[in-house]
Amino acid sequence: MLTWNLFHGRAVPAAGRPLEREFAAALAGWDWDVALLQEVPSWWPPALARACDAHARFALTSRNSLAPVRRAIARRWPDMIKSNGGGANTILVRGGAPVEHREAQLRRRPERRVVHAVRLAGGPWVANLHAQVRPHSAARADIAAAATAVHGWRNGGDAVLGGDLNVPDPAPAGFAHLGGRGVDHVFAVGLVAAAPTRVLDRGRLSDHAPIIVEVEPEVPVRA
Amino acid sequence: MRRTLSILLAAGLLAACGGDDDEPAAGGGAGNGAESGSAPPAEGEGVQVAMEGIAYAPTEVEVRVGQSVTWTNNDEVMHDVIASGGEFESELFGEGETYSFTPTEPGTIDYVCSIHPNMTASITVVE
Numbered sequence: 001m002l003t004w005n006l007f008h009g010r011a012v013p014a015a016g017r018p019l020e021r022e023f024a025a026a027l028a029g030w031d032w033d034v035a036l037l038q039e040v041p042s043w044w045p046p047a048l049a050r051a052c053d054a055h056a057r058f059a060l061t062s063r064n065s066l067a068p069v070r071r072a073i074a075r076r077w078p079d080m081i082k083s084n085g086g087g088a089n090t091i092l093v094r095g096g097a098p099v100e101h102r103e104a105q106l107r108r109r110p111e112r113r114v115v116h117a118v119r120l121a122g123g124p125w126v127a128n129l130h131a132q133v134r135p136h137s138a139a140r141a142d143i144a145a146a147a148t149a150v151h152g153w154r155n156g157g158d159a160v161l162g163g164d165l166n167v168p169d170p171a172p173a174g175f176a177h178l179g180g181r182g183v184d185h186v187f188a189v190g191l192v193a194a195a196p197t198r199v200l201d202r203g204r205l206s207d208h209a210p211i212i213v214e215v216e217p218e219v220p221v222r223a
Numbered sequence: 224m225r226r227t228l229s230i231l232l233a234a235g236l237l238a239a240c241g242g243d244d245d246e247p248a249a250g251g252g253a254g255n256g257a258e259s260g261s262a263p264p265a266e267g268e269g270v271q272v273a274m275e276g277i278a279y280a281p282t283e284v285e286v287r288v289g290q291s292v293t294w295t296n297n298d299e300v301m302h303d304v305i306a307s308g309g310e311f312e313s314e315l316f317g318e319g320e321t322y323s324f325t326p327t328e329p330g331t332i333d334y335v336c337s338i339h340p341n342m343t344a345s346i347t348v349v350e
Contacts, residue, residue, distance in 0.1 A: 134315050
C-alpha cells in the first residue's frame with residue numbers, strides 16, 4: 001500500500017514545467033498493489049493508470065470549475081496556478097479491477113474534501129483521504145467523518161483508510177495504525193502491518209515523501 | 224498571440240482566487256496555537272527562526288526562560304513546528320506566516336515539521 005500527496009504535480013523547488021511524466025515514471029517504478037494519491041491534477045488519473053498498468057478511480061476535490069481553462073493554464077505554468085489547476089484524490093489498483101467505488105463528501109468549506117474508497121476483488125475496502133489542512137480540529141473532524149463512512153461501506157469486512165490526514169497524530173475510530181510518517185498515515189481494520197513503513201526516494205517531486213506500508217490479514221490463512 | 228494573452232489573463236485571475244489546499248495565500252501573518260502571535264517580538268526580546276528550503280535556520284537556538292522563539296515560513300509550502308516532548312504544537316502555516324512559543328522552564332526541546340520529518344531542530348532554554 002502506497003500513499004503519496006502529489007503536491008498538484010509540482011516539485012520543490014519549483015521545476016517551472018509540467019512534471020506529469022516524471023510523477024508517472026516514479027509511480028510506475030515502485031512496487032505496490034494499491035496507491036492512494038492526494039492533490040492529483042484532475043486530468044492525470046487515466047495517464048497515471050496507463051503508466052502504472054493499473055486501474056484508476058478518482059474523486060474530484062476542489063477548484064474544478066472552468067476545468068478546461070484551469071487545465072490549459074496548469075499544463076503551461078503549473079507553479080503559477082498551483083492548486084487552482086483543479087484537484088482530485090486518486091486510487092490506483094494493480095491487478096484485478098476494483099469491483100466498487102464509493103465517495104462521500106466531508107465538507108464544502110473552505111475546501112471541498114472527500115473520502116473515497118474501492119472494494120478490491122475478493123478483498124477489503126481501501127479508502128483514500130486528504131483531510132482539511134487546518135485547523136487541526138477540522139482535520140480531525142474530516143478523519144472522524146471518513147472513518148464513519150468507511151465503516152458503513154465495509155459492512156463488517158476488512159478495510160484500509162490512508163492518505164494525507166494533515167495531523168501528526170490521527171486516530172480514526174475503530175482503525176488500528178499500521179504505519180506512517182509525518183501527516184501521511186495508513187490505518188486498517190482486520191489487517192496488520194507486515195513490515196515497517198518504508199519511505200521512498202522521490203527526488204524533488206512533491207513536498208511529501210511517498211510511503212509504503214505492507215499489509216496482510218490479521219489472522220494468517222493456513223494452507 | 225491572442226490565445227496566449229487570454230490564457231495569461233485567466234491564469235492571473237485564477238491564481239488570485241483563493242489560496243492553495245496546503246498553501247494559503249501569503250502574507251497572512253497569523254500565528255497558530257495558544258502560544259502564537261501574529262506580530263514578531265520586539266527587537267532584543269525574542270529569537271527568530273526561518274523556515275527556508277525545507278529546513279529550519281538556524282537548527283539550534285538558545286533562549287532564556289520567558290524569551291520567545293518565532294518561526295517565519297519563507298517557503299511556498301506549508302510547515303509546522305511540533306515539539307517532541309509536547310511543549311508546543313502549531314497548526315500548519317503558509318508562506319509569510321509566523322508562529323511563536325515562549326518557554327517557561329529550562330531544558331532542551333527538539334522539534335520537527337510534521338509534513339517534512341527530516342526538517343528537525345532544537346531549542347536550548349536556559350535560566
